[in-house]
Amino acid sequence: MSRKILTTPIKNEDLDSLTIGDIIYLTGYLITSRDDVHQRLIKQHKPLPVDLSGKAIFHAGPIMREIEGQPGKHEVISIGPTTSMRMEKYEQAFIAQTGVKLIVGKGGMGPNTAEACRKYKAIHTVFPGGCAVLAANCVEEVESVEWLDLGMPEAMWVMRVREFGPLIVSIDTKGNNLFENNIKAFNQRKEVIVEDICQHVDYLE
């Protein structure tokens, strides 16, 4: 099976045919943006130092190392996704203001992000959680870093990546939400299971 690869700048048409559960790869620009970057833009109204339009952001806080003999130049040691749900509060506004097309993280996001993905044509995807060396291996170059005053995990690391993935589409441009569906199924199963266990744990004398 040939790999489905998205290349930045990503256009709306590139995303139209994608559905939740699809597996894709990314080539081009991937920029880390997590809690502090979201809050600086949306809450503190600070202009972003990087143009994200048509590009991809990564909910991730990496381990970077300065390359010896090249001050200010970094190589990525380990970079895996962080819990996307923490960004739910600001993601809708973030997508609207930046024109970002692809979000990479882990776990699901909520209805506000799904709404934004539908309205502004963007998708949320997950990279396998914790697989940080695998991800680092898909990074060709760390081109620059912005807002390093936020500390290593929270800074904006601008990376060029090649066939970065696997990325599982969790919210598509129709606003379908894979994790939301999964959680519904988990909760339905849970009711029955908990009831059953409770038949057997009446230990009180």
Next chain:
Amino acid sequence: MSVEAQRETFIDIMAKFTAYTGKHLPDDVLSKLKELQEKEITPLANIIYDAMFEDLRMADELDRPCCQDTGVIQYFVQVGTRFPLIDEIEDCLREAVKRATIIGPLRHNAVEVFDEKNTGNNVGKRIPWIDWEIVPHSDEATIYVYMAGGGCSLPGTAKVLMPLEGYEGVVKFVFDQITSYGINACPPLLVGIGIAGSVEVAAKLSKKALLRPIGSHNPNPRGAELESRVENGLNAIKIGPGGLTGENSVMGVHIEEAARHPATIAVGLSTGCWAHRRSAIKITADLDYEIISHKGVIL
């Protein structure tokens, strides 16, 4: 050996061991993950497990932390009253963390509360966190290293229930939390449950439950039974690797308890992710070491 030389040896062992912990999963976790992958049938679940094992292989080959979140460093120290460095342990462990941060390298994960500044070396107020257990008449120390990642610490919670909510209340509490928050914590999870009379005891025991080897059981027959009922039940929810559905949800469920107050049932919950970086090392009075969690490893 002078105290200074002893300190240096001890710091060196613990710095290397802490860095090592971030790069290699312990034996019990590895074999459990393999066992769980064999039961998976969907391509998606297998893609996630393949990614995990490929990641571990590359982490080993490139000598890098297998997950970027090397956590807040916690040490659970079981120290003999006659261990020669008993007075020095805390100071040495702080120094070991600073060195491990460089040799790992480990991510900078200590943010001072109120000042909201990242210290940049993983050492901060009361961090590394050290939990003490004193062992009478012994001259050895056994030290557990735990890397408390953000994602796997997020589902953590504790609550004091009314006794009439019973163990049924405990079960509901655990299931609600795992189905709503556990999916983001990189499943398959290791679930630690503490049951006690007050909230801090339950919370602490829930974390200690995560230190137990996978496959071990609570010594009380009812405790062991509750562990396996909750484990089977959580697996039947089929959360799967990464929360993307699959044949299982957890690597195990461990319960630790302390006698409770007649009027309370406190329950604590801690979760470990698939990259459960928990290690254990025994250090003798002569400062020889044996790594318990990763058999045969020399630092």
